[in-house]
Amino acid sequence: MKMTGAQIICESLTREGVEVIVGITGGSILPLYDALPQYPQLHHVLVRHEQCAAHAADGYARATGKVGVCMATSGPGATNLVTGIANAYLDSSPIVAITGQVARPFIGKDAFQEVDITGITLPITKHNYLILNIDSLAETIKEAFYLAKSGRPGPVLIDVPRDVFIEEAEFHYPSKVDLPGYKPTLQGHPSQIKKAVKLISESKQPIIIAGRGVIISEAYAELKQLAETAQIPVITTLLGIGCFPESHFLSYGMLGMHGMAYANMAVSAADLIIAIGMRFDDRATGKVSAFAPHARIIHIDIDPAEIGKNVRVDVPIVGDVKNVLTSLNKLTTPGEHINWIQQLDNWRREHPSTEIRDCEELLPQLVIRKIYEITKGEATIVTGVGQHQMWAAQHYCYDRPNSLISSGGLGTMGFGLPAAIGAKMGCPDNTVWCIDGDGSFQMTMQELATIVQENTAVKIAIINNGYLGMVRQWQELFYGRRYVATPLSCPDFVKIAEGYCIPGLRVRHNEEVVPAIEQAIEYEGPFLIDFMINPEESVYPMVPPGASLAETIEAPKKETKVMSDSAKLPVSNI
Ligand SMILES: Cc1ncc(C[n+]2csc(CCOP(=O)(O)OP(=O)(O)O)c2C)c(N)n1
Numbered sequence: 001m002k003m004t005g006a007q008i009i010c011e012s013l014t015r016e017g018v019e020v021i022v023g024i025t026g027g028s029i030l031p032l033y034d035a036l037p038q039y040p041q042l043h044h045v046l047v048r049h050e051q052c053a054a055h056a057a058d059g060y061a062r063a064t065g066k067v068g069v070c071m072a073t074s075g076p077g078a079t080n081l082v083t084g085i086a087n088a089y090l091d092s093s094p095i096v097a098i099t100g101q102v103a104r105p106f107i108g109k110d111a112f113q114e115v116d117i118t119g120i121t122l123p124i125t126k127h128n129y130l131i132l133n134i135d136s137l138a139e140t141i142k143e144a145f146y147l148a149k150s151g152r153p154g155p156v157l158i159d160v161p162r163d164v165f166i167e168e169a170e171f172h173y174p175s176k177v178d179l180p181g182y183k184p185t186l187q188g189h190p191s192q193i194k195k196a197v198k199l200i201s202e203s204k205q206p207i208i209i210a211g212r213g214v215i216i217s218e219a220y221a222e223l224k225q226l227a228e229t230a231q232i233p234v235i236t237t238l239l240g241i242g243c244f245p246e247s248h249f250l251s252y253g254m255l256g257m258h259g260m261a262y263a264n265m266a267v268s269a270a271d272l273i274i275a276i277g278m279r280f281d282d283r284a285t286g287k288v289s290a291f292a293p294h295a296r297i298i299h300i301d302i303d304p305a306e307i308g309k310n311v312r313v314d315v316p317i318v319g320d321v322k323n324v325l326t327s328l329n330k331l332t333t334p335g336e337h338i339n340w341i342q343q344l345d346n347w348r349r350e351h352p353s354t355e356i357r358d359c360e361e362l363l364p365q366l367v368i369r370k371i372y373e374i375t376k377g378e379a380t381i382v383t384g385v386g387q388h389q390m391w392a393a394q395h396y397c398y399d400r401p402n403s404l405i406s407s408g409g410l411g412t413m414g415f416g417l418p419a420a421i422g423a424k425m426g427c428p429d430n431t432v433w434c435i436d437g438d439g440s441f442q443m444t445m446q447e448l449a450t451i452v453q454e455n456t457a458v459k460i461a462i463i464n465n466g467y468l469g470m471v472r473q474w475q476e477l478f479y480g481r482r483y484v485a486t487p488l489s490c491p492d493f494v495k496i497a498e499g500y501c502i503p504g505l506r507v508r509h510n511e512e513v514v515p516a517i518e519q520a521i522e523y524e525g526p527f528l529i530d531f532m533i534n535p536e537e538s539v540y541p542m543v544p545p546g547a548s549l550a551e552t553i554e555a556p557k558k559e560t561k562v563m564s565d566s567a568k569l570p571v572s573n574i
């Protein structure tokens with residue numbers, strides 16, 4: 001059957017099960033948009049900046065596990081996608097970006113709105129394509145979805161010249177993909193698994209460090225089985241949060257620059273690290289040469305390029321986390337580490353890391369804590385980047401799988417709101433809270449318009465400190481309190497929301513926190529709360545840049561404590 005290039009794309013997206021496409025139209029991509037009404041099953045979401053199309057596709061992908069799709073026109077539309085694509089690349093999020101390109105006869109002529117987007121995105125995509133022949137279009141889309149989702153997921157870009165959208169060709173959708181040069185290793189090597197089992201059985205002080213790979217491969221049950229059978233404490237990376245219930249008695253929170261002091265101590269004292277689906281990012285390891293000095297390391301990852309990249313590894317196991325853990329669990333015998341677990345509990349008691357001071361000023365930690373209590377931990381939390389992101393990671397107790405969506409690798413301010421839109425569209429039954437900074441929010445707040453146009457019931461909590469707070473904290477600690485370019489003026493966010501017909505509240509005092517959150521939840525649609533917090537509040541614990549995890553700085557002890565770390569956990573689990 002003959003179809004235009006535009007129809008071939010829509011038909012192929014339909015075959016891939018796509019339901020939502022996020023984007024902005026323009027000259028080069030107009031023929032594709034023109035075909036959309038013929039495919040009502042493809043719901044197009046109009047954003048207000050293409051960066052947000054990519055972030056929304058990314059948020060959708062993380063929330064659903066499916067491939068997120070975004071579209072943009074050539075030139076500035078395509079370049080606006082770049083940050084969002086890089087963000088998805090660094091956090092292994094499967095998205096497919098379709099860009100319009102100038103017509104083939106104009107390519108290379110500096111035509112109006114021509115950029116070499118395949119060249120620009122080469123280092124930040126898993127793969128990309130420029131379609132020069134319509135006969136390869138359907139096959140390319142099939143391949144793009146396969147590449148985005150399989151192995152280590154990531155973004156794939158397809159650049160389509162304007163005249164290809166219009167040209168006609170026979171439509172055949174391939175039933176499978178055969179890429180001889182691309183065969184991800186899915187099963188761990190049996191002899192490596194045996195070596196790992198031996199190390200686990202010999203270890204006295206083992207720690208599991210679980211990353212986003214556990215979430216991507218949905219290996220929640222397998223991870224739990226390993227931890228419980230061998231009695232191994234579990235800590236997570238920032239992106240691993242939600243892969244293991246945080247109220248579980250073997251959970252010791254997040255490690256790294258703003259991780260729990262006791263988690264960092266545990267890594268520094270461990271004799272065995274079982275790193276699962278994590279890539280030893282420098283924010284997680286601290287000074288690499290001093291990372292886990294007494295430990296042997298088992299590293300399970302689907303991407304062989306990650307093995308030995310940052311830290312020395314004793315037993316590498318390349319494979320899909322779920323498969324590898326299943327094999328490992330078959331051979332792992334019950335273990336006991338009573339003294340080690342007691343040691344960790346003592347450290348947690350002696351070095352509490354999520355206690356909240358009792359004070360007059362409105363504290364961000366308390367705001368997050370109350371959002372947790374009122375939502376009963378059942379919300380999906382999506383964050384911007386900065387201090388608020390760390391408080392959201394520390395003070396909400398993530399028991400539900402995959403309940404935190406955050407920009408880890410690229411650390412992209414502005415990710416929060418559009419990613420929350422994508423997460424809510426992908427999982428409309430979830431309560432989605434965007435916990436954003438006043439700086440981060442101002443980078444993409446134009447997407448309030450998208451929220452209204454789509455009636456997306458995202459709840460927004462702005463942690464407003466009047467600063468680019470995380471940078472201010474670095475200036476306070478390491479730059480002699482010289483606050484250069486970090487004090488931040490903000491518009492009246494409640495009025496901004498009102499301008500979009502979104503109800504909002506400003507909260508300045510502790511006693512207003514709970515009623516405001518309750519009101520936001522009771523309201524059926526989107527709602528914004530502007531929390532005016534203590535402006536110079538800092539995030540602790542903190543590993544100074546360049547220091548080792550053993551050099552974690554804890555919060556200065558000054559005021560009365562109202563909540564201990566164990567108070568973070570449901571009573572039954574203390
Ligand atoms: C796009 C982008 N630009 C700059 C930075 C550097 N940066 C990291 S955190 C931060 C401050 C964030 O401010 P805000 O969103 O208000 O969050 P806060 O730290 O105050 O909670 C900045 C500027 C970044 N991460 N991303």
Ligand SMILES: [Mg+2]
Pocket residue numbers: 386437438439463464465466467468469
């Ligand atoms: Mg701020």
